Amino acid sequence: MSKELTEEEMREALFGNAPISAPVSAAPSKGLQPDGLAAPVSKVAEKKTSKTFTPRLRVTLRVGNEFEGKTFEIVHEADTLSTLLAEQEATKVARKKYRYVEVVSVKPM
Numbered sequence: 001m002s003k004e005l006t007e008e009e010m011r012e013a014l015f016g017n018a019p020i021s022a023p024v025s026a027a028p029s030k031g032l033q034p035d036g037l038a039a040p041v042s043k044v045a046e047k048k049t050s051k052t053f054t055p056r057l058r059v060t061l062r063v064g065n066e067f068e069g070k071t072f073e074i075v076h077e078a079d080t081l082s083t084l085l086a087e088q089e090a091t092k093v094a095r096k097k098y099r100y101v102e103v104v105s106v107k108p109m
Helices: 007-015 043-050 083-095
Strands: 057-064 072-078 100-108
Touching: 057 083, 072 083, 083 100
Parallel strands: none
Antiparallel strands: 057 072, 057 100
């Protein structure tokens, strides 16, 4: 048995006696550009990439300026999945205006 197999023998060894499809030509098709530059991306593909999902959490806070006085509930929306980061961001924003801040709930939107 010879060590060098022909293409036909290799195909038969890999695929068995399956019917051989049309031979693939090595010549470039007319649709490709000779410089190797890619064709422009379709507008449909650009629209899909522009819409990205941003995870959001809704943090409800009870805030006030008087100790055991009148309180208000405010809602802060954070662009993160981490509840801890969402709480910290919401309390940081609320502390700029109110003295007493209490986190009531953190829920996904």
